[in-house]
Amino acid sequence: MADVNRGNRPLSPHLTIYRPQLTSMSSILTRITGNALLLGALLVVWWFLAAATSPEYYAYANGWITSWFGDLVMTLSLWALWYHGFAGLRHLYWDTGRGLEIEMAERLGVAVIVGSVVMTVLTLLMI
Amino acid sequence: MAYLTDLKRAVGMGSARDGTEHHWAMTKSSAALLILIPLFIFTFGPMLGRPHAEVVAFYGNPFPAVITALTLVVGFMHFKGGVQALLEDYVHGLTRKILILLTICFSYGAAAAGLFAIAKIAL
Numbered sequence: 555m556a557d558v559n560r561g562n563r564p565l566s567p568h569l570t571i572y573r574p575q576l577t578s579m580s581s582i583l584t585r586i587t588g589n590a591l592l593l594g595a596l597l598v599v600w601w602f603l604a605a606a607t608s609p610e611y612y613a614y615a616n617g618w619i620t621s622w623f624g625d626l627v628m629t630l631s632l633w634a635l636w637y638h639g640f641a642g643l644r645h646l647y648w649d650t651g652r653g654l655e656i657e658m659a660e661r662l663g664v665a666v667i668v669g670s671v672v673m674t675v676l677t678l679l680m681i
Numbered sequence: 682m683a684y685l686t687d688l689k690r691a692v693g694m695g696s697a698r699d700g701t702e703h704h705w706a707m708t709k710s711s712a713a714l715l716i717l718i719p720l721f722i723f724t725f726g727p728m729l730g731r732p733h734a735e736v737v738a739f740y741g742n743p744f745p746a747v748i749t750a751l752t753l754v755v756g757f758m759h760f761k762g763g764v765q766a767l768l769e770d771y772v773h774g775l776t777r778k779i780l781i782l783l784t785i786c787f788s789y790g791a792a793a794a795g796l797f798a799i800a801k802i803a804l
Contacts, residue, residue: 681726
């Protein structure tokens with residue numbers, strides 16, 4: 555508290571000077587997937603609004619969301635949901651003070667990536 | 682500046698009694714979404730692409746309708762908190778405030794639109 559060296563202290567890490575690591579990349583990807591899910595979420599809301607409006611408008615929205623572009627967005631959103639979910643689970647685990655050793659953190663990172671891909675494929679096969 | 686005491690510098694900067702609400706709110710909503718999202722995926726997923734009549738009949742059931750309503754509300758509130766943290770990290774000053782306000786309006790708007798739709802379909 556007694557330091558008066560304000561304004562000349564170390565700044566938060568400059569991401570560009572760091573070699574990409576599993577821990578940092580899996581963390582950044584959590585934020586990216588969470589924010590990118592906006593697009594998929596809005597399409598889902600649109601789909602429900604269309605279903606509530608009329609069969610004709612539903613056919614239009616449903617056709618759009620099940621087009622190749624809609625399929626691409628929904629498939630990536632599905633993966634983003636699983637990824638963000640597993641990464642969130644990792645955060646809840648970290649919040650208990652466990653799993654913070656570098657080796658364990660990296661193993662959890664691999665688990666999040668592999669788990670999200672596996673669950674995405676399984677989900678696509680099931681629905 | 683060098684003459685400021687530690688107390689003088691700390692006064693008005695907030696007490697340690699609060700400041701964790703945001704983190705706790707995200708923790709609560711994330712725990713809820715761990716349950717809601719899989720339920721939503723496996724109710725919404727099979728319905729995507731189905732005929733209108735089938736979709737309306739399916740969401741007339743209480744379970745998928747309630748799951749959808751809860752997922753949209755909790756999901757968009759979680760989204761609101763997450764985007765706010767992103768903006769607080771990367772955007773500064775008045776722009777930050779305006780973007781946070783827009784995020785809040787947008788999140789409530791999207792959640793309300795979804796709730797209206799699911800209510801209209803279900804009832």
